[in-house]
Amino acid sequence: MQDQENQAVPNPEAEAAPAQPSTPADAGAPSLEEQLASTEARLAEMHDAFMRAKADGENIRRRAQEDVAKAHKFAVESFAEAMVPVKDSLEMALKVESPSLDSLKEGVEMTLKQLNSAFEKNRLLEIMPVQGEKLDPNKHQAVAVVPAEQEANTVVSVLQKGYMIADRLLRPAIVTAAQAK
Numbered sequence: 001m002q003d004q005e006n007q008a009v010p011n012p013e014a015e016a017a018p019a020q021p022s023t024p025a026d027a028g029a030p031s032l033e034e035q036l037a038s039t040e041a042r043l044a045e046m047h048d049a050f051m052r053a054k055a056d057g058e059n060i061r062r063r064a065q066e067d068v069a070k071a072h073k074f075a076v077e078s079f080a081e082a083m084v085p086v087k088d089s090l091e092m093a094l095k096v097e098s099p100s101l102d103s104l105k106e107g108v109e110m111t112l113k114q115l116n117s118a119f120e121k122n123r124l125l126e127i128m129p130v131q132g133e134k135l136d137p138n139k140h141q142a143v144a145v146v147p148a149e150q151e152a153n154t155v156v157s158v159l160q161k162g163y164m165i166a167d168r169l170l171r172p173a174i175v176t177a178a179q180a181k
Helices: 002-006 012-016 032-073 077-095 101-121
Strands: 124-127 140-146 155-160 162-165 168-171 173-178
Touching (some): 140 155
Antiparallel strands (some): 155 173
């Protein structure tokens, strides 16, 4: 009897439904159409994100160009503001009917103070080397070499002051230098 129990008993439902081969779609995986639709949706999202990033980049570049243009256009604004009082003082000096030598000197000294203040405010610094200072080709321009009782390649005299704006040379100091003995 045991042999009869181990034998398969036919199942009437199994005979009614024919067996279908299993496919990846049956195993819960999306169909090719679903995969394509999903990929197209992701592509559209990425394209939209790319276009937004590209537009942002263009806007940043345009704003930066505008800022640079404004900086160039108004770069001297601070200096110009500091120079207006100097011009006013000079114009007032010219309006005086009969100035005395003392009043002219006083007016020029006051105007020079205003000018020096404007230079200082805008970081325009004088280069005024002293006699015996080592010649610096980054700040000094030697126009002559003269015999002198000092070390060679040192400043003998200053013919014209130089100027720097912050750390940039505007005009070198014009000097004579000592020649080698």
